[in-house]
Each structure stands twice: as structure tokens, then as C-alpha cells.
Amino acid sequence: MIRSRPKNTTLFSLSLFLIIAYGLGIWAWISLPHPAGMRILLPVIILLVALLVTIKVVSGYRTLEIDGDRWRVKRLINRSIKFTGRDIEWWKEIKISTAGSTYKQLQVYAGKGSTAKVSMQEHTGYEKVLKRLKTKHGAIEIKETP
Numbered sequence: 088m089i090r091s092r093p094k095n096t097t098l099f100s101l102s103l104f105l106i107i108a109y110g111l112g113i114w115a116w117i118s119l120p121h122p123a124g125m126r127i128l129l130p131v132i133i134l135l136v137a138l139l140v141t142i143k144v145v146s147g148y149r150t151l152e153i154d155g156d157r158w159r160v161k162r163l164i165n166r167s168i169k170f171t172g173r174d175i176e177w178w179k180e181i182k183i184s185t186a187g188s189t190y191k192q193l194q195v196y197a198g199k200g201s202t203a204k205v206s207m208q209e210h211t212g213y214e215k216v217l218k219r220l221k222t223k224h225g226a227i228e229i230k231e232t233p
Contacts, residue, residue: 109134
């Protein structure tokens with residue numbers, strides 16, 4: 088069984104950011120001696136950004152499990168998506184060159200909106216998923232054109 092889930096370092100850094108953002112927003116709401124407009128505006132902006140990041144993190148948390156020919160994408164909020172290897176219509180590896188390295192992401196499409204995404208920098212088991220796709224489903228890979 089191959090399991091790809093978000094790395095602990097990714098979750099730790101996002102959690103640390105959210106703790107600091109919520110703490111800063113609450114502190115600004117309680118203790119900043121600004122005029123009435125700024126006293127409300129600054130904490131509201133900080134707390135709104137923290138809330139939007141929280142929603143993005145919780146809705147974007149996905150775990151990909153591959154057991155034989157069965158694929159399952161588990162989510163925290165929405166229902167899980169299940170499909171088999173025969174359902175996969177195409178897959179591709181996206182590579183984006185950055186200043187110091189290359190960002191890599193796998194995208195697997197299994198029809199009817201069933202998409203699984205795994206990135207090398209943010210998920211564990213990236214190489215195992217890539218190897219499985221190349222060996223079992225190499226014929227349906229979409230090549231990226233430079």
C-alpha cells in the first residue's frame with residue numbers, strides 16, 4: 088500500500104502561522120490604543136486572513152492511498168473519492184523551475200471530476216506514486232511541452 092499525505096513540516100509551518108496570526112489579531116483587538124476605526128480594521132483584516140488560510144488548509148488536506156488497483160483520496164471536509172486504475176483517463180507530472188529548485192506535482196484525472204494531486208515538496212510518498220504511475224499507467228501520461 089502506498090500512502091501519500093501532507094508532510095509534517097508543511098502542517099507545522101501552517102499551524103505556526105495560524106497560531107501567530109490569531110494571537111496577533113486577538114492582541115490587536117484587545118490592546119491597541121488606536122482611533123476607533125483602526126482599532127477595529129487592523130484586527131479584522133488579520134483575523135480574516137487567518138480564517139481564510141484556515142479554510143484553505145482544512146479543505147485542501149488530502150491523503151492519497153493506493154492499494155493494488157484501488158485508489159482513494161481521503162479529505163477532511165468533503166467525502167472521499169474512490170476509483171480504480173482502469174478509471175484513470177490521464178496523468179501528468181508538472182515541473183516548475185524556481186530560483187533554487189524545481190517544484191514537482193503529479194495530477195491524476197479519473198473522470199467525473201475525480202482528480203488527485205500530489206506534490207514532491209508538500210507530500211510524502213511522491214516518488215512511490217510516480218513510480219506506480221509510470222509502471223502501470225505509462226501509456227496515458229500527458230507530456231508537458233516546454
